């Protein structure tokens with residue numbers, strides 16, 4: 114009886130387990146990851162400056178890239194921006210890390226407490242009627258690289274954490290991806306695959322001991 118089990122059950126288990134893992138890696142699962150390619154964020158977004166009452170809403174550039182709450186959001190940006198007249202457009206998206214853009218009497222940055230002169234992001238949808246729109250969430254640091262879980266659904270927005278935009282030059286270019294939380298059925302399938310593979314290995318060990 115032990116010999117019969119050796120020739121059948123472990124083989125089926127391995128096939129089922131491998132099938133489950135292959136399904137996880139199938140194009141259908143992979144295609145659920147959405148991407149934003151090469152989105153340009155200009156240093157000179159608009160000829161405006163922010164003041165004590167805040168910044169105009171359009172200082173946030175809507176990328177048109179939709180993010181669902183719970184998505185793993187991955188962003189990479191590169192390029193160069195010059196932040197004052199005549200300065201070379203060589204400053205990267207990280208900005209001045211650890212130096213918050215605190216407002217004071219003269220200068221008001223887009224997002225205080227975030228890194229000065231950095232690429233910053235926000236999620237929300239200001240393009241639909243106020244009664245139904247997803248309000249823009251809190252600004253967050255993006256910099257050159259970000260991996261984070263979205264805390265709300267909406268369109269990804271970018272801005273440059275500056276106070277005066279009209280003397281800027283250059284641009285940053287960002288790419289992004291949003292990976293949804295795996296569906297419960299997918300998780301169950303994955304667990305089943307792992308369980309079958311584990312049982313298969315256990316069976317083989319048992320058979321080896323029996324032999």
Ligand SMILES: [Ca+2]
Pocket residue numbers: 196197275276277278279280281
């Ligand atoms: Ca500037």
